[in-house]
Every structure is written in structure tokens, then in C-alpha cells.
Amino acid sequence: MPNYISNTSCLIVLDNIDMLFILKELYRSIIITPEVAKEFEKPIPEWIKVKDVDDKKYLKLLNTFIDLGEASVIALAFEIEDAVLIIDDLKARKLVSKLDVKLTGTLGVIVNARKKQIIHSLEDILYKLKKAGFRISNELENEILKYDGL
Template sequence: MPNVVIADASCLIVLSKIGELELLYLLYGQVYITPEIEREFGENLPSWISVETVQNKAYQKSIETVLDVGEASAIALAIEKRDSLVILDDLKARKFAKQLKLVLTGTLGVVSKAKERGYCDKIKPIIQKIEKSNFRISPQIMSDLLSRYGEE
């Protein structure tokens, strides 16, 4: 498991909205975000979320030419932190992170890992809550995830 987990705002917002933010704590213990992500999230942070500023602001600014500020800061922080996992949902940001050979997952990956580790009995109710929160999930991904756990 990576030493450092960095979350983008979308994961925090969605999990908070559906009352499942604690899944991040159960899985990873400590999660890092940047001040930019903290502003996007806009809620009080639990004690297990640490805010860390990217040191190489020039690098972050260069990423901001192609991605939004939160995603750019998450990726820049992941580059600075060795052995990190970055949680990104935006497809463009995910492709960018893959080009940099970063280890990544998304909100649904977090939910899937929570199921595998026994932190939730069923993922279908969580996925249904995520869908109601206006988070876009492709029908194919949802179907694949539910069938993986026998919850069609």
C-alpha cells in the first residue's frame, strides 16, 4: 500500500455528500490534500485529512494549463511525495496522471476497496447514493462493479 494518499476534491465532495467520507479514513488512515482542494471542498476537515502545500509552484502552474487547479495541485503533490496514490475522478486528469506513471484510483475504486476490506457489506446502496448525487458513472462501469461483487 502507498505511504501517501492524496485526494482530489471530487472524491471528498461525493463521499461527504452521501455520508461515506469515513471510508477514506478506514482504508488509508491519513489523507493529504492541498489548500486548493481544501477551498474546493469547502467543508471543515476531519483531523485525519492533512493540508500540504505543493513546493514546486511553477510545476503546478504548468499542469494548470491543461487541468483545473485542484487536480493540478493533487498531481503536483503526488509527484513530490514518493510512493503515493492519488484519487482522481476526472478522465483528463487520470490520463495526465497515467502519463506521469502515478498510481491512481477514483471514488469508485475507493468504494470497491472498502468492499474488499470488509468496511461495507454491499456496494450497491453506496453506488446508488453516488448516482443520486449527480456524480456521473457510466452504466458499463457500474454494471461491471456490481457484477464483480454479485450485486446485480
């Protein structure tokens, strides 16, 4: 099973809509960095493992292009076998795609949760996400809603 490494945005938005459990149900455990834990600003559940980045120089280099939280999870992905990053930030996603690292985002997580019947309505989740300040284009929302009839 892949090792899922999450950035802060997915944790915050799912926590804000009381759906953080989705990550546990899907992946059993996820990994974050101390930088992400600090940004999350809440107690970390026991099923979330906090791991430091060993290569601080690589972390520092990445941090010149993107925020520290994103930089730390990308750096960690190179240190952990079979890593999949959960990142929403567009700039970080573009960088990750150039680095040939597996990637998903909060929306990918909820679609996967729907496919595995952990949640029963993407429409309800999308409504809650938008109400909590998560931005999504109408086009992408319509694309995601195609999975609601599973």
C-alpha cells in the same frame, strides 16, 4: 503503506452521501492540498493532512492543462514518496496515466472498501452516488457490481 492524495471530487461525493469515513477506514489518513481544501468548502477532519506544493512552477504548468485542484494534487504526488492519487476527472486521469503516477478514483475506493468489508453493498453505495449526481456508465456499474458478492 502508500500515501493517498485526494482531489476534491472524491471528498465531496463521499461527504454528500455521509460516507467520508470510508477514506479514513481504508487509509487511516489522506493528504490534500490547500487548493483542494478550499474547493471542499467544509471543515477538514483531523485525519486529512493539508500539504502545500513546493514546486509552484510545476503547479502553474499543470494548471494550464487541468483545473487547479487536480494540478495541485498531481504536482504534490511528485513530491511525496509512494503517492497514489484519488482523481475522478477524465482529463486529469489521462494526464496522470502519461506521467506514470499511481491512480485510483472514487469507484476504486468503494470497491476497495467492499473488499475490506468496510461497506457491505456496492449496489447501495452506487445508488447513493448516482442520486448525489455522480455519473457512471451502465457498463462500468455492472463491472463494479461483480465485486458485490465478496
